Amino acid sequence: MIKGQNKSELGGPTHYQKWVQSQGIPVIRDFYIEDLRKLELAPWDWKGGRGAYLNLIGTGDVNDAYLSEIPPGKSLNPQRLLFEEMIYVLEGSGSTSIWNDENRKITFEWHAGSLFSPPINTWRQHFNGSGVQPARLMAVTSAPPLITLFRDLDFVLNNPFVFKSRFDADPESFSGKGESYLVKDRTVWDTNFIPDVRTQQLFAWEKRGAGGSNVMIEMAENSMGAHISEFPVGTYKKAHRHGPGAHVIIIGGKGYSLMWPEGEAPRRFDWHEGSAIVPPEYWFHQHFNTGKTPARYLALRAGGRKFHQPLVKTYAVDESVKGGGDQIEYEDEAPEVRQMFEQALAEEGVACRMAPVARAA
Numbered sequence: 001m002i003k004g005q006n007k008s009e010l011g012g013p014t015h016y017q018k019w020v021q022s023q024g025i026p027v028i029r030d031f032y033i034e035d036l037r038k039l040e041l042a043p044w045d046w047k048g049g050r051g052a053y054l055n056l057i058g059t060g061d062v063n064d065a066y067l068s069e070i071p072p073g074k075s076l077n078p079q080r081l082l083f084e085e086m087i088y089v090l091e092g093s094g095s096t097s098i099w100n101d102e103n104r105k106i107t108f109e110w111h112a113g114s115l116f117s118p119p120i121n122t123w124r125q126h127f128n129g130s131g132v133q134p135a136r137l138m139a140v141t142s143a144p145p146l147i148t149l150f151r152d153l154d155f156v157l158n159n160p161f162v163f164k165s166r167f168d169a170d171p172e173s174f175s176g177k178g179e180s181y182l183v184k185d186r187t188v189w190d191t192n193f194i195p196d197v198r199t200q201q202l203f204a205w206e207k208r209g210a211g212g213s214n215v216m217i218e219m220a221e222n223s224m225g226a227h228i229s230e231f232p233v234g235t236y237k238k239a240h241r242h243g244p245g246a247h248v249i250i251i252g253g254k255g256y257s258l259m260w261p262e263g264e265a266p267r268r269f270d271w272h273e274g275s276a277i278v279p280p281e282y283w284f285h286q287h288f289n290t291g292k293t294p295a296r297y298l299a300l301r302a303g304g305r306k307f308h309q310p311l312v313k314t315y316a317v318d319e320s321v322k323g324g325g326d327q328i329e330y331e332d333e334a335p336e337v338r339q340m341f342e343q344a345l346a347e348e349g350v351a352c353r354m355a356p357v358a359r360a361a
Helices: 015-022 143-150 153-157 335-348
Strands: 043-044 049-054 064-070 087-091 094-097 107-109 123-128 135-141 178-183 186-191 213-219 227-233 247-252 254-261 267-272 283-289 295-301
Touching: 064 123, 064 283, 087 295, 123 135, 123 213, 143 153, 254 335, 283 335
Parallel strands: 186 213
Antiparallel strands: 043 049, 049 064, 064 135, 087 135, 094 107, 094 123, 178 186, 213 227, 227 295, 247 295, 254 267, 254 283
């Protein structure tokens, strides 16, 4: 007899979904979270702290996220994982140890605003450096496709295989050093650790409009990727669409985003530092700065630019929809978009810095 899933379970939850349900912590399923720092958490035995799963609608099951909180003066459980993780520090300060060999641990310190990625299937353990305040981390991972593909938690969570090409215990590997290079017209920063994404150097990116800037991020030889974008006071970015799984975390400023599938009315989501939004696949989305400081966000994505992504559609995110691309130019957007923005700015006492739009008659 061929071994496999009980036929009575066909059409039910995936192995990943059953794993999440078994953890006994909150599972958030929405388009957006108003403040990741205030989200209610619950005791999480597997991690050894408190946590919540973020299965936001726009992920399309290509990735997921979770929050973990380390109590004052404590640490989370040491773990090794066959899926990738990118970890952003929302609050607190502390350190992380990473190793394959118990006698060759690499330990580095982090604080609010830090971003790092333990290489795949290395051991990692996170420590809270404060004896008074908890530390809260957000991780975006590739767990859903990995657990669903292999359908064997022991293989994914207790696998002894060492990926020698992904980690070599170099003392400088989590020092914040990295390499900068261009992929097409975008600057990439390739590293394992960014001390503070809120002050990371960015580069002009004219194609998304509004005088914005950006840097693409590759970490730990991952298939996943990230980027940081910033746009000035009184401006907004061009609407565009792409694949699922981009966790957009607001790391500075105040504003709102519009999201909509083609042919439907946009939905508005107001944000500030600590908010998160995940646009669903093929939904247009557009970001607006209504605050009195530049708006900056960190996007943790399912796919990067360094390695080919099989079975993933490529979107022309910098090309106009009129030419077959996936970006709406300012002159082609609905007039209500600019009107809503100007009204929001007036309510905040901020001047609009967008150039007038010449629309076709």
